[in-house]
Amino acid sequence: MSPNSIIWVGYFSKIALMKTSLDIASIRNDFPILNEVINGKQLVYFDNAATTQKPRLVLDALSGYYEHYNANIHRGIHHLAEKATAAFEQTRKRMQSFVNAEFSEEIIFTYGTTDGINLVASTYGRKFLKEGDEVIISTMEHHSNIVPWQMLCEEKGCILKVIPIDDNGDLLMDEYEKLLTERTKFVSVVHVSNSLGTINPIKEIIEKAHAVGAKVLIDGAQASSHFHIDVQDLGCDFYALSLHKIYGPTGLGILYGKKDLLNAMPPYRGGGEMIKEVTFEKTTYNELPYKFEAGTPNIADVVAAKYALDYVDTLGKSNIATYENGLLKYATEAVSEIEGLKIIGKAKNKVSVLSFVIDGIHHQDIGVLLDQQGIAVRTGHHCTQPLMNRFNITGTSRASFAVYNTTEEIDLLIKGLHKVKRMLG
Amino acid sequence: MTINEIQDELISDFELFDEWESKYEYIIDLAKQFPPLEEQYKTEENIIKGCQSRVWLNAYMESDLLKFEADSDAIIVRGLVSMLVKVLSGHTPEEIASADLYFMERIGLHQHLAQTRSNGLAAMLKQMKAYGIAYQAKSVNQ
Numbered sequence: 001m002s003p004n005s006i007i008w009v010g011y012f013s014k015i016a017l018m019k020t021s022l023d024i025a026s027i028r029n030d031f032p033i034l035n036e037v038i039n040g041k042q043l044v045y046f047d048n049a050a051t052t053q054k055p056r057l058v059l060d061a062l063s064g065y066y067e068h069y070n071a072n073i074h075r076g077i078h079h080l081a082e083k084a085t086a087a088f089e090q091t092r093k094r095m096q097s098f099v100n101a102e103f104s105e106e107i108i109f110t111y112g113t114t115d116g117i118n119l120v121a122s123t124y125g126r127k128f129l130k131e132g133d134e135v136i137i138s139t140m141e142h143h144s145n146i147v148p149w150q151m152l153c154e155e156k157g158c159i160l161k162v163i164p165i166d167d168n169g170d171l172l173m174d175e176y177e178k179l180l181t182e183r184t185k186f187v188s189v190v191h192v193s194n195s196l197g198t199i200n201p202i203k204e205i206i207e208k209a210h211a212v213g214a215k216v217l218i219d220g221a222q223a224s225s226h227f228h229i230d231v232q233d234l235g236c237d238f239y240a241l242s243l244h245k246i247y248g249p250t251g252l253g254i255l256y257g258k259k260d261l262l263n264a265m266p267p268y269r270g271g272g273e274m275i276k277e278v279t280f281e282k283t284t285y286n287e288l289p290y291k292f293e294a295g296t297p298n299i300a301d302v303v304a305a306k307y308a309l310d311y312v313d314t315l316g317k318s319n320i321a322t323y324e325n326g327l328l329k330y331a332t333e334a335v336s337e338i339e340g341l342k343i344i345g346k347a348k349n350k351v352s353v354l355s356f357v358i359d360g361i362h363h364q365d366i367g368v369l370l371d372q373q374g375i376a377v378r379t380g381h382h383c384t385q386p387l388m389n390r391f392n393i394t395g396t397s398r399a400s401f402a403v404y405n406t407t408e409e410i411d412l413l414i415k416g417l418h419k420v421k422r423m424l425g
Numbered sequence: 426m427t428i429n430e431i432q433d434e435l436i437s438d439f440e441l442f443d444e445w446e447s448k449y450e451y452i453i454d455l456a457k458q459f460p461p462l463e464e465q466y467k468t469e470e471n472i473i474k475g476c477q478s479r480v481w482l483n484a485y486m487e488s489d490l491l492k493f494e495a496d497s498d499a500i501i502v503r504g505l506v507s508m509l510v511k512v513l514s515g516h517t518p519e520e521i522a523s524a525d526l527y528f529m530e531r532i533g534l535h536q537h538l539a540q541t542r543s544n545g546l547a548a549m550l551k552q553m554k555a556y557g558i559a560y561q562a563k564s565v566n567q
């Protein structure tokens with residue numbers, strides 16, 4: 001096999017995509033897993049907010065890497081090492097343009113959103129926050145944007161403040177403004193809520209935080225697959241995301257950070273790759289981005305991630321958003337016909353996440369009985385327990401749609417829900 | 426009836442159903458017939474926290490036999506809980522501690538006992554056996 005075979009795979013796939021634009025049937029063909037049969041029925045996958053499925057292109061890139069140019073990067077001078085390093089750094093450049101960062105060294109590879117947030121809390125937070133300083137998060141944060149700040153606050157004696165929300169699941173921006181004072185040193189909020197679908201007005205949040213001199217991290221885990229991210233336009237100091245939610249591999253994310261801030265921050269983990277020179281007396285650290293990438297990184301997944309971004313950009317994020325919004329509208333109207341069903345999360349600006357509860361039925365029963373019908377939804381608190389408490393519920397059922405989902409599948413969900421109601425009624 | 430006889434009976438009950446729907450309808454029926462646990466026993470101490478649904482388990486000795494009462498806030502889990510109670514409750518601690526539970530597998534419900542289901546069932550079963558072992562030790566020490 002030629003070492004270039006991986007490029008060919010990508011090439012053919014792209015031609016197919018360009019020719020068809022958003023031909024959903026052909027998009028579905030790009031995702032082998034959609035052919036799985038679950039409990040005798042063809043899989044209906046509506047758990048995309050947890051993780052999206054991966055197109056063939058990404059799977060081929062993964063095996064292509066291992067088959068043709070697996071090597072450790074940034075160290076060897078042999079052919080494979082150079083090729084692997086080039087592919088790795090190519091993804092960094094690709095990621096830079098994906099979020100429109102000014103410099104490629106502002107892109108740090110992480111394990112995911114959680115890892116990125118922990119990195120900032122442990123380095124920026126530890127170095128620059130002190131007793132009595134305040135950190136602001138919101139009611140709708142994922143646990144991964146709560147716990148690292150709680151840990152920091154506990155260690156440093158800082159105070160955690162929480163922006164409340166209204167019954168629709170929109171942030172109360174007046175209350176946010178009231179929380180902002182000269183004591184506010186950090187604001188960390190989610191771009192898009194994984195439980196509600198709410199798209200937060202983060203540009204405004206960032207501007208207001210900057211006005212009091214606070215730094216801002218945006219948890220972009222749910223946003224990045226749905227619409228275009230421009231960190232320079234947003235003006236955020238940090239932006240964390242996970243590739244597995246953008247049709248890419250698991251266990252991989254990026255942290256974007258403004259260069260001057262990243263330079264001012266101490267390193268996170270110590271080890272190989274992140275150093276310039278090590279003696280037993282003193283170690284000097286490597287420059288950005290390597291300062292924050294200790295040890296052998298997740299090379300294969302980084303290499304393959306580029307293909308996921310290519311895939312998304314070839315379809316076009318605005319095409320994806322338009323199509324997904326159509327699915328959300330269709331589903332929202334369809335579930336409204338179901339008696340006793342209440343949608344949790346009715347913000348005006350939403351991505352394709354539909355969370356709901358049904359009177360007298362436990363969300364877990366809904367999940368089990370839909371699973372029997374081959375329909376995968378997520379049930380539970382979605383790692384947002386404080387948010388569930390705000391709505392006085394223990395959990396919801398959540399259907400979240402991606403570009404390969406169809407209205408026919410939503411019809412199956414509705415039929416499935418009627419069956420659940422009949423069985424439990 | 427011995428633990429295994431009860432298991433075998435459950436297995437043959439479920440043999441009547443060849444579709445998932447009738448199987449789950451039966452489990453839901455079992456849940457509806459299962460007496461709810463009295464509120465006073467729904468304590469923090471008796472709760473077995475699953476990720477999504479809650480399960481309560483109360484155990485007590487009655488003339489050398491270990492008895493269980495249980496409940497859950499989700500119906501299907503409640504039905505499955507009722508089966509575990511039916512199989513294990515009212516036997517000696519030794520029998521419970523050494524019981525080999527095969528009925529869930531044979532009925533095709535073993536996935537509910539998997540930890541990934543995070544419904545508290547696997548933890549409940551473990552707790553029932555732990556009670557068996559604990560009461561066994563108690564009677565030996567007496």
Ligand SMILES: Cc1ncc(COP(=O)(O)O)c(C=O)c1O
Pocket residue numbers: 049050111112113114115142144145190192193194219221222242
């Ligand atoms: C809003 C939000 N933040 C953070 C995360 C954590 O992402 P990861 O588990 O990839 O680190 C998720 C994913 O579940 C999420 O939805």
